[in-house]
Amino acid sequence: MLALIDCNNFFVSCERVFQPGLKNTPVVVLSNNDGCIISRSQEAKDLGIKMGEPLFKARPIIEQAGVRVFSSNFMLYGDMSQRVMQTLKKFGAVEVYSIDEAFVDLSHVPAANLEKCAATIREIIYQYLGLPVCVGIAPTKTLAKAANHLAKKNPAYNGTMLLDTPAKQAAARRHLAVENIWGVGRRYAAKLHQHQVYTVADLVDRSSGWVYKHLGGVVGVRLRQELLGQPCQELSFKEEHVRKNIACTRSFSQYITTLNDLQEAVATYTSRAAEKLRRQRSAAKAITVFIRTNKFSVQAPQYHRATTVSLPLASADTGELIRYALQGLQQIYQPGYSYKKAGVILSEIIPEHQVQTDLFHTTDRSKSQKLMQALDKLNTKMSKNEWAINAVGYAAAGIEKDWKMIVTRRSPRYTTHWQEILEINI
DNA sequence: TCTGGGGTCCTAGGACCC
DNA sequence: TCTGGGGTCCTAGGACCC
Numbered sequence: 001m002l003a004l005i006d007c008n009n010f011f012v013s014c015e016r017v018f019q020p021g022l023k024n025t026p027v028v029v030l031s032n033n034d035g036c037i038i039s040r041s042q043e044a045k046d047l048g049i050k051m052g053e054p055l056f057k058a059r060p061i062i063e064q065a066g067v068r069v070f071s072s073n074f075m076l077y078g079d080m081s082q083r084v085m086q087t088l089k090k091f092g093a094v095e096v097y098s099i100d101e102a103f104v105d106l107s108h109v110p111a112a113n114l115e116k117c118a119a120t121i122r123e124i125i126y127q128y129l130g131l132p133v134c135v136g137i138a139p140t141k142t143l144a145k146a147a148n149h150l151a152k153k154n155p156a157y158n159g160t161m162l163l164d165t166p167a168k169q170a171a172a173r174r175h176l177a178v179e180n181i182w183g184v185g186r187r188y189a190a191k192l193h194q195h196q197v198y199t200v201a202d203l204v205d206r207s208s209g210w211v212y213k214h215l216g217g218v219v220g221v222r223l224r225q226e227l228l229g230q231p232c233q234e235l236s237f238k239e240e241h242v243r244k245n246i247a248c249t250r251s252f253s254q255y256i257t258t259l260n261d262l263q264e265a266v267a268t269y270t271s272r273a274a275e276k277l278r279r280q281r282s283a284a285k286a287i288t289v290f291i292r293t294n295k296f297s298v299q300a301p302q303y304h305r306a307t308t309v310s311l312p313l314a315s316a317d318t319g320e321l322i323r324y325a326l327q328g329l330q331q332i333y334q335p336g337y338s339y340k341k342a343g344v345i346l347s348e349i350i351p352e353h354q355v356q357t358d359l360f361h362t363t364d365r366s367k368s369q370k371l372m373q374a375l376d377k378l379n380t381k382m383s384k385n386e387w388a389i390n391a392v393g394y395a396a397a398g399i400e401k402d403w404k405m406i407v408t409r410r411s412p413r414y415t416t417h418w419q420e421i422l423e424i425n426i
Numbered sequence: 427t428c429t430g431g432g433g434t435c436c437t438a439g440g441a442c443c444c
Numbered sequence: 445t446c447t448g449g450g451g452t453c454c455t456a457g458g459a460c461c462c
Contacts, residue, residue, distance in 0.1 A: 031430035038430070054429040072430090098433095098462045185460050216459060219436065247432055296429050343431090 001114060001137055001164060002235060003104045004144035005088060005121060008132045008152070010100035011039035014080045015070055017130040018414050018422055026067040030055060033251050033405050034071055071410040079415045080129065087128050091121055093237045103141060105235055111164065118160035138163040141233045142226035145182040146172060146200070169229055173200040183223045188215060200227055242280050242349070248273040249343025253406040255294070256339045262291060263326055264398030269344045270325045271390070271397055274318040275379075277346055278372060283314035283355050285348035287321060289328035294340035303339075305332040314348070314355045317368040318375065321346070322396050 007013060011029040016022045026043035030036065037044075037053050047065050049058050055069075062069060081099045088094045088104055095103040109117050118135040125133050136147025143163050150172060151161035163169045178197060179189035191214060197203050203211070204227055211220045222232040248269040256262055266289060277284055290306035309328040315321060325344050355365070375392055382391035412420035 033428095033430070035429055052430085056428040059428090101462075183460065187459065217436065219459080243433075245433070249431065251430070294429085341430095345432095 001106045001109065001111075001139055002141065002144055003091075003106050003118065003121065004097075004136045004141070004148045005084075005102050005104060005125070005133050006136075006148050006152070007084065007100040008134060009039055009041050010081075010131075011070075011072065011077055012041045012044075013131050014073075014077050015411055016041075017080070018411065022068055026065055027070070028058075028062070028067055029070045029072055030409070031072060032407075033253055034408055035251065038072065069409055071407045073410045073413060075413040075416050076411065080131065083129055084125060084131065084133075087125055088121070090124070091117065093235070095235045095237055096241075103144065103235055105237075106137065114162055114164055115160075118162065119158070122159050133159070135160045136163070137161070138169070139229050140226040140231045141235075142182055142223060143169060143172075143229060146176055146180075146227075149180055150176070166229065170201075173204060173227065176200040178203055181223070181227070183219065184215075191215075204228055240280060242282060242351075243276075244349055245345055245347050246273050246276045246284070246349065247343060247345040248276075249290075249341065249345075250405060251341045252339070253404060256342075257335075257337070259329075259333050259335070262329060262333060262339060262342060263396065264401065265342050266325050266329050266344060267322045267394060267396035268398065268401070269342065270322045271318050271393060273344055273346050274316060274321050274372075275376065277349070278316050278352075278376060281352050282349045283316040283352045284311070284321070284346035285314040285350065286310050286346070287324050287328065288345040288347065289325050289332065289342075290345075291329070291332060291339050291342045293337050300338060301336075303334055303337045305334075307332050308347075310348075314350050315368075316352055317372060318394060320368070322394055326396065 012022075012027045015027060015029065022041075024043070025041070026047055026049075027041040028037045028044050028049060029039040031038045034055060037049060037051065037055060037058060040049055040051065044067055047061055047067070049061060049067070061067070077099060084100075085094055085096050085102055088102055091104050091106070092108065093105040097103060104121075106114065106117060114137055118137055121135050122133055125131055134148050134151040136144045136149070136151055137160075138144040138147045147161040147163045151157045151159055154161075163172055177199060178184050178192050181200060184192070192198075192203065195214065197206065204224055208221050208224060211224045212218070214220070215223065225232050250265070250269065252265070256265065270287070286308055288306055288308040290304070292304040293300060293302050295302070295304070307328045309324045311320075311324055378392045379390045412422070414420060414422045
């Protein structure tokens with residue numbers, strides 16, 4: 001058996017931990033640039049505010065109902081997330097699935113104790129961190145996700161749900177709509193409905209062959225097996241899982257038209273991506289750069305282009321990566337457009353110690369490595385701002401950064417910055 | 427006026443090899 | 445007229461997740 005633990009309304013719940021006055025009142029958290037709503041309290045959901053809705057569209061409801069609005073505070077959420085994961089390790093090996101979700105291996109827990117275990121996990125997380133979570137327990141990941149979903153939707157279950165017996169699993173399959181299953185998105189849901197498949201029970205009644213044909217091949221077949229209680233996805237307990245792609249992409253707060261400003265932005269994003277790359281001790285052999293105009297604008301002429309530059313040798317050197325990124329940018333830049341977004345994606349990532357040299361590249365890489373180490377050390381120690389202003393950086397990334405993000409309503413980074421630590425006035 | 431960012435996996439089809 | 449069989453690698457695109 002394994003458990004899926006999912007924090008309720010995670011970002012909003014993090015804000016509430018440090019501002020208890022936000023409890024029982026509608027609260028939303030915004031995406032970067034204060035653009036969209038990406039987390040909602042139950043009260044906000046009840047008002048009809050939708051996930052991913054642009055702020056300006058929800059503004060009438062927000063003002064009328066006095067909804068509290070926060071810019072995103074990812075330093076805080078990331079730190080709270082780590083504490084949750086750390087706490088979960090008390091109960092078994094943990095697979096961190098996302099910032100607010102984790103699977104926990106409960107194979108060592110006797111069947112008779114599972115119910116109690118689920119309740120304890122909930123209580124401990126709330127006691128230690130003040131965060132509400134739901135717990136779903138089942139023999140497969142997909143069923144554990146389903147159990148968690150049911151726990152969330154039915155207040156009577158007290159935030160926990162066990163699908164430990166075939167009878168309970170069959171009952172759950174009859175109650176669950178296919179569109180609520182992990183791995184079935186909008187497209188597949190519509191397709192399944194066309195074929196009169198509405199519940200999970202309907203789905204597993206179809207043959208594997210049918211599912212293969214209509215649900216993305218082997219992915220669908222595995223999904224079906226998992227829903228029947230036969231595991232197809234193993235838990236994975238890697239401490240720090242190494243990413244295969246590392247991206248840094250942002251919308252600008254205002255339109256950019258000049259190559260120079262785009263160069264600054266691309267250099268800045270490349271620096272960020274390179275930092276992430278070094279943190280997982282990897283090097284990248286390719287870098288993709290893209291720029292685009294505002295895709296929502298109906299009148300403005302549209303332009304969207306990307307290019308991938310291959311490096312002769314995998315690298316984790318910011319300066320080198322910036323050079324290639326700017327080379328790519330040069331190729332795709334077209335004057336005369338108003339750009340709204342740009343980004344870089346590092347790919348073909350390999351462990352840093354596996355970088356192949358060849359006959360023609362005999363440069364001493366240790367110099368670059370030492371420089372990067374010094375850079376990272378200084379920035380970890382001295383940077384004040386989350387990402388735009390490093391203590392030490394490359395001139396190509398610019399200093400003024402007119403295009404940088406708007407963050408107007410971010411709460412303090414209570415747990416990671418001494419200057420922003422919680423103050424209590426009595 | 428104002429619309430996020432970061433990931434994963436799989437498949438089909440083309441190009442190429444012997 | 446009749447035109448094999450088996451394989452790899454790469455890319456684009458589609459689906460999904462949070």
